[in-house]
Amino acid sequence: MLHRGQESTDGQDGGELAVPMAWLYAEYIADELLRTGDLMPPTSFEFRAGRDALALTVFLSDTGGELSGIRVVSQLETWLSLTAYDQPWQDWVCERMADLAAEAHACGVPSPDLALAEAAWRWLEETELLAPDLDAVPGGAGGPGEDEGPKVWTPAWRLGLPLGHLAIHLF
Template identity: 55%
Template sequence: MRPESTNGTSGGGLAVPMAWLCAEFLADQVLRTGGLVEPGSLEYRAGRETLALTVYLCGAEDCPASVLTASRLDEWLSVTAYGHPWQEWVRDRMAERESVDLPGTDPDLELARASWGWLERTELLAADLGDDADPWHPALPVDPAACENAQVWTPAWRLGLPLGHLAVHLY
């Protein structure tokens, strides 16, 4: 027998993480529309997870799947912009949500934790833009070919963040 509600409020029934699923759907929709990377690639997953976490922590409870407003997109652009302390922002927002959640009772938060864990643990090979370089406008060395070949391992969120930002901008 199915529970009376599908959002986890049916008193012990199946808890469906609707806010997280909505955030993932929106992130996927925005990334696919941008067409920046191949769906199914690790880069795509990094962008989708980063953007889904951003959408969720910006308040996906109201599930704006039908209408993406300009103010909602502006908020996502602001949070994912270069120079914004996104990693600290995520940690603070997660801590706020965890402080009001009993462990294991919020399926949305559980999926957000798993996503954040994957983004922090997984490293991807990416172009080395240097620690002081602006990734949007890196200064090219004398030999541009040397820049193209320089790669480093970086946490998935560091690659997903500019990808998500650009996808939102193109949306």
């Protein structure tokens, strides 16, 4: 029996607060993959963009509800294919989020995991980061001595997604 103020992991104990274990585990996996890749400082916005994009990929690819028992190595190929440059990742995220929201609505039980995933997705869509222009023609706009090339403001997910993909490759 839980006492007032304690948290349940499944939200089934007398209306107590449910702990978003699936989202927290997805975020942990993403964080570890990015830290292992050592691609940028963990305190940077770029790191957060990569972590959130990768956490969304991990969380939303768990169609069987087995995330807490997942073996990371067995899922790497799936995550690589979902985050590949030529894949419609943004559309996939929107579709999966809508499906999960419909499932939660049909059950009549709010999902704390989905709420955190939605917050991460909002941040990735609404936040813009100054980043190298990945669509620029090499040698086109950069002046003499400019090593980094042109930069543009881009949605955080467009920067985070390739960072997440690269982190999976480096794992």
